[in-house]
Amino acid sequence: MQLFFYQYELQLKHQFTLSSSSRKSTPAVMTEITHEGVTGYGEASMPPYLNENYETAIKFLSKINLSQFKDPFLTEDILEYFDSIDKGNFAVKASVDIALHDLIGKLTALPLYKMWGLNKFNAPNTSFTIGIDTPDIIKQKIDEASSFKILKIKLGSENDKKIIETIREITDVPICVDVNQGWNNKDFALDMINWLSDKNILFVEQPLPKELMKESAWLKEKSPLPIIADEAVQTSSDILKIRDLYHGINIKLMKCGGLRTAREMIYLAKELGLKVMIGCMTETSCAVSAAAQLSPLCHWADLDGNLLIKNDLFDGMKIIDGKITLNDLPGIGIEKKFIS
Amino acid sequence: MQLFFYQYELQLKHQFTLSSSSRKSTPAVMTEITHEGVTGYGEASMPPYLNENYETAIKFLSKINLSQFKDPFLTEDILEYFDSIDKGNFAVKASVDIALHDLIGKLTALPLYKMWGLNKFNAPNTSFTIGIDTPDIIKQKIDEASSFKILKIKLGSENDKKIIETIREITDVPICVDVNQGWNNKDFALDMINWLSDKNILFVEQPLPKELMKESAWLKEKSPLPIIADEAVQTSSDILKIRDLYHGINIKLMKCGGLRTAREMIYLAKELGLKVMIGCMTETSCAVSAAAQLSPLCHWADLDGNLLIKNDLFDGMKIIDGKITLNDLPGIGIEKKFIS
Numbered sequence: 196m197q198l199f200f201y202q203y204e205l206q207l208k209h210q211f212t213l214s215s216s217s218r219k220s221t222p223a224v225m226t227e228i229t230h231e232g233v234t235g236y237g238e239a240s241m242p243p244y245l246n247e248n249y250e251t252a253i254k255f256l257s258k259i260n261l262s263q264f265k266d267p268f269l270t271e272d273i274l275e276y277f278d279s280i281d282k283g284n285f286a287v288k289a290s291v292d293i294a295l296h297d298l299i300g301k302l303t304a305l306p307l308y309k310m311w312g313l314n315k316f317n318a319p320n321t322s323f324t325i326g327i328d329t330p331d332i333i334k335q336k337i338d339e340a341s342s343f344k345i346l347k348i349k350l351g352s353e354n355d356k357k358i359i360e361t362i363r364e365i366t367d368v369p370i371c372v373d374v375n376q377g378w379n380n381k382d383f384a385l386d387m388i389n390w391l392s393d394k395n396i397l398f399v400e401q402p403l404p405k406e407l408m409k410e411s412a413w414l415k416e417k418s419p420l421p422i423i424a425d426e427a428v429q430t431s432s433d434i435l436k437i438r439d440l441y442h443g444i445n446i447k448l449m450k451c452g453g454l455r456t457a458r459e460m461i462y463l464a465k466e467l468g469l470k471v472m473i474g475c476m477t478e479t480s481c482a483v484s485a486a487a488q489l490s491p492l493c494h495w496a497d498l499d500g501n502l503l504i505k506n507d508l509f510d511g512m513k514i515i516d517g518k519i520t521l522n523d524l525p526g527i528g529i530e531k532k533f534i535s
Numbered sequence: 536m537q538l539f540f541y542q543y544e545l546q547l548k549h550q551f552t553l554s555s556s557s558r559k560s561t562p563a564v565m566t567e568i569t570h571e572g573v574t575g576y577g578e579a580s581m582p583p584y585l586n587e588n589y590e591t592a593i594k595f596l597s598k599i600n601l602s603q604f605k606d607p608f609l610t611e612d613i614l615e616y617f618d619s620i621d622k623g624n625f626a627v628k629a630s631v632d633i634a635l636h637d638l639i640g641k642l643t644a645l646p647l648y649k650m651w652g653l654n655k656f657n658a659p660n661t662s663f664t665i666g667i668d669t670p671d672i673i674k675q676k677i678d679e680a681s682s683f684k685i686l687k688i689k690l691g692s693e694n695d696k697k698i699i700e701t702i703r704e705i706t707d708v709p710i711c712v713d714v715n716q717g718w719n720n721k722d723f724a725l726d727m728i729n730w731l732s733d734k735n736i737l738f739v740e741q742p743l744p745k746e747l748m749k750e751s752a753w754l755k756e757k758s759p760l761p762i763i764a765d766e767a768v769q770t771s772s773d774i775l776k777i778r779d780l781y782h783g784i785n786i787k788l789m790k791c792g793g794l795r796t797a798r799e800m801i802y803l804a805k806e807l808g809l810k811v812m813i814g815c816m817t818e819t820s821c822a823v824s825a826a827a828q829l830s831p832l833c834h835w836a837d838l839d840g841n842l843l844i845k846n847d848l849f850d851g852m853k854i855i856d857g858k859i860t861l862n863d864l865p866g867i868g869i870e871k872k873f874i875s
Binding site for chain 2: 268269270271272274299303305309310311312313314317431432435455459462463466467491492
């Protein structure tokens with residue numbers, strides 16, 4: 196087996212504003228693992244708040260020696276080897292985890308969802324994310340998103356109510372609210388959630404800073420809407436810590452280190468009675484299609500990252516009438532685009 | 536897909552005595568799932584304490600309509616359908632779960648351990664079980680078991696110390712002690728465990744009745760040896776209940792309903808910091824070889840059930856120098872024997 200990788204800057208269609216930051220591009224590293232002429236593709240998308248970047252990713256990938264593994268099917272051994280190289284580095288670990296899974300799928304001529312026994316027709320609708328913006332831009336973005344059955348709205352600014360009211364003037368489509376830790380006290384958060392509760396909101400993601408654990412437990416108890424953990428959950432061990440603080444979790448490959456861990460997290464969370472959402476960063480169709488393979492196991496999905504960039508490198512999972520639609524290609528189900 | 540099944544009585548080589556019962560045979564039901572000319576094999580072994588029998592198994596299997604599923608790869612849907620037919624019935628559910636997994640492996644031409652990314656060389660040694668008996672018979676059985684690197688000794692009778700002393704006169708091989716809930720108070724259990732603690736004992740399985748939860752938590756805290764749950768753990772939800780009462784769990788396909796649940800239980804238990812042992816009932820090489828596919832994920836294995844019967848129907852996983860040795864056959868790795 197051999198590993199190749201290169202830097203790639205993901206160009207965003209719209210400037211992307213959260214409660215904490217704003218940016219026009221996201222650094223990514225693309226990986227390829229080749230075995231006997233077959234290539235699996237992977238990707239690390241590294242938004243700044245993950246504390247990974249080109250330098251850390253290249254440093255990590257440079258330490259990998261895949262020639263020691265003769266059999267790519269030894270995924271447990273190989274993925275444990277990746278884990279052993281360094282702590283953290285979850286996005287870049289996800290990139291090699293995805294590439295390895297893509298390779299295995301191609302070597303067995305099976306889509307991953309099929310290797311995992313999943314029914315692709317059980318894949319959920321995805322939400323489409325609208326960043327924090329002026330009412331006019333929000334209106335324009337919602338027009339562009341008219342084929343989606345669920346919108347994800349970023350709140351956590353001064354204008355939260357105005358944003359929701361603006362959207363509700365245009366559409367009644369169900370909304371997921373994502374606060375990205377932007378409401379910093381529990382009473383304000385509960386007031387907001389109560390205000391949102393009759394506005395066809397599916398859930399509220401990470402309303403409080405993740406450190407406010409007691410307040411989050413209080414909010415879970417009082418909230419009329421499900422509260423989903425995002426920043427508060429990175430890997431499996433976090434699920435046990437937050438099970439009494441949230442109603443569900445948002446799993447992202449770039450946060451948890453890849454498909455293997457994500458899959459384990461889904462089963463663990465469901466066993467604990469938590470709802471599961473699968474999300475993404477701004478990513479090409481590579482990482483988004485990888486995550487989509489797991490989506491039939493999830494209650495909700497927010498897999499629109501590839502739609503937010505201008506320079507996708509792959510064709511893969513499609514959103515058709517708002518629904519995640521998996522193809523029958525082996526592995527993660529992608530083909531490289533020929534870009535002129 | 537089509538399902539076939541038949542009754543089969545497993546004839547034991549030796550009368551088998553636990554702290555609670557004694558018997559010479561075990562009822563089993565053998566299953567086969569066929570799809571486009573390929574057949575997957577499964578088995579339900581039903582020792583009396585599981586509360587399943589020919590009648591319940593046949594009743595359950597008669598309700599299954601597999602013709603509704605055109606694609607055997609939809610294992611999540613199919614296994615959920617099996618679960619939906621009736622509560623309980625874990626052994627017979629395991630029989631169809633095993634047959635389905637065997638079928639999928641054969642359709643993809645991959646051993647299950649390979650589909651699951653496991654390294655077959657990580658499979659552990661198995662213990663070999665010695666039932667409660669007279670010192671002379673025990674000596675004879677230990678002679679027969681000389682190729683095993685670990686013995687499993689059933690305790691819970693009047694003669695516990697005598698049994699261990701008899702064995703220790705003959706061999707220093709590491710021993711797993713299985714009490715099958717046979718010590719009924721915590722102080723006696725702790726005294727026994729303290730007495731055992733300098734006798735090269737790996738762990739003590741189910742020393743107290745599973746209902747004694749407080750006492751089990753107390754015992755876990757005091758015990759110099761790891762305490763493993765067997766009767767106290769059936770499926771995933773039990774693991775969460777007993778995580779503070781035991782150091783580890785014994786997973787058996789017949790208890791939990793098959794390979795899918797067993798695999799989830801292994802990951803869940805390890806995530807919770809519990810040790811994992813994979814065990815079996817008296818079974819043919821069918822169910823034992825199925826469990827063996829998961830053994831590379833486990834700390835300990837007790838997969839000797841096929842060696843305890845006279846009328847095995849299959850060739851499968853072998854024990855070589857005490858170690859579980861998986862072959863490269865697809866699925867659960869078995870071939871039907873031609874018995875005259």
